[in-house]
Amino acid sequence: MQPDGNTIKIRIATDCDHIKEYADILTEVTLTDAMTKKDSRISESDIKLGLTPSCMVPNAVYYACWMEAGMLSKHLAQDMAESNSVDFVKDKCEISKL
Numbered sequence: 001m002q003p004d005g006n007t008i009k010i011r012i013a014t015d016c017d018h019i020k021e022y023a024d025i026l027t028e029v030t031l032t033d034a035m036t037k038k039d040s041r042i043s044e045s046d047i048k049l050g051l052t053p054s055c056m057v058p059n060a061v062y063y064a065c066w067m068e069a070g071m072l073s074k075h076l077a078q079d080m081a082e083s084n085s086v087d088f089v090k091d092k093c094e095i096s097k098l
Contacts (some may be wrong), residue, residue, distance in 0.1 A: 001068045005033050008065050012057065018050035019057050026061070034065035 001008055007030055012023035018073060025047045033040040042061050051057065068071040 008034065008068050010061060011062075012061075018052075019055070021050050022057065024048060028068075029061075029065060029067055031065075031098075034062060034069060037062075 006091060007028050009027050012019060012026075014020055014023070019064065027039060028098045029041050033042050037043050042065075043058050048055075048058060063077070067074050067077060
């Protein structure tokens with residue numbers, strides 16, 4: 001969250017070229033972008049052009065923005081991360097829920 005209280009800088013660490021391109025374009029968003037999917041830069045089709053429809057990154061950006069804005073508890077999110085995960089294993093995908 002930036003000092004203006006309305007802008008959130010976006011940094012995404014990845015080795016996926018498509019997500020890198022998305023991150024390079026989506027360098028910052030406003031709270032309005034984080035609050036609604038309609039007309040949001042986060043889910044704008046021109047920005048998401050290289051991503052697959054099933055890519056989880058745009059939704060993760062929403063959640064990260066909500067945490068930065070204080071709309072979602074960082075502590076609760078960390079607790080949930082311990083019990084829910086998606087593990088991508090070579091040649092197969094496993095979703096685990098404990």
